Amino acid sequence: MTMLASIVHVMCALLLAPALPGVITRVKAWFAGRRGPPLLQAYYDLWKLLHKGAVYSKTTTWVFVAGPIVGLACAMTALLIVPMGGTAGVLSFSGDFLLLAYLLGLMRFFTILAALDTGSSFEGMGASREAFYSALAEPALLLGLVAMTAQSHSLSISGMVAAVTPVAIASPAGPALLLVAAALLIVFLAENARIPVDDPNTHLELTMIHEVMVLDHSGPDFAMIQYAATLKLWVLGALLVGILVPVRSGWWGVDLGAGIGGMVALAAVVGVIESTIARLRLVRVPQFLVAASVLSILALVLVMR
DSSP: OHHHHHHHHHHHHHHHTTHHHHHHHHHHHHHTTOOOSOTTHHHHHHHHHHTSOOOOOTTOOHHHHHHHHHHHHHHHHHHTTOOBTTBOOTTOOTTHHHHHHHHHHHHHHHHHHHHHHTTOHHHHHHHHHHHHHHHHHHHHHHHHHHHHHHHHTOSSHHHHHHTOOHHHHHSTTHHHHHHHHHHHHHHHHHHTTOTTTOOTTOOOTTTOSSGGGGTTOOHHHHHHHHHHHHHHHHHHHHHHHHHHOOOOOSOHHHHHHHHHHHHHHHHHHHHHHHHHSOOOOTTTHHHHHHHHHHHHHHHHHHHHO
């Protein structure tokens, strides 16, 4: 039954992940007093891209073609590790949080390589920023997971999340868990190219970070990149929801439903954040990411004392 619940979570994530950007966009449109695009716009875009042809520059090599494929494979593998609603991940094992970090790093690495393979100065600039900011975000993610490891006495992400219950939140470990959640929220915004770190809707190359790296991708390749981005949004969001929505009723259907509801609520919160604050100046982004590491370190200190 546990394995069935884990498989259902993966199937729901594969199906519902593209809806999360739609929720974010609709919330932002509501704040702006507009109707906004349809909630399922991401599905329409993916379908349209899959029916287009891909264009490749003569200067690119197999690295450019492999970038979207490896990125999607890493995102789907990471999805098999993260739990939802108290149910264990399909590939849950001791030390899997390190594999999760490596998968996200490999996904980013091949995206950067594909951008550099084009020979474009703009894409190289975006790749440089992506590498720098990710180097600041990864310590916050790992230190936050280490703090959860110390709190749960488990080296598996599934064990860490399962140990987060309403009782644990109300215990002396509660403040540490909330600090980890705050750090993960910053990492969530940075890794998914959201405001205040990046703006996924900007078209000014000088200020773009992630989007500028995929300017030369088209057709099915760009569809894979977009779909992998929604899966990454779900993976990192599942970690955050696992802490903030600790529903552990014992009925996996109820717990999974609460987790999915938490994902929708998280997307709405991101829409509120992007509607109420401005994007940070590029020189301020490192300070924002270092603050996430500080929160994770403080959480680890509180747990270990």
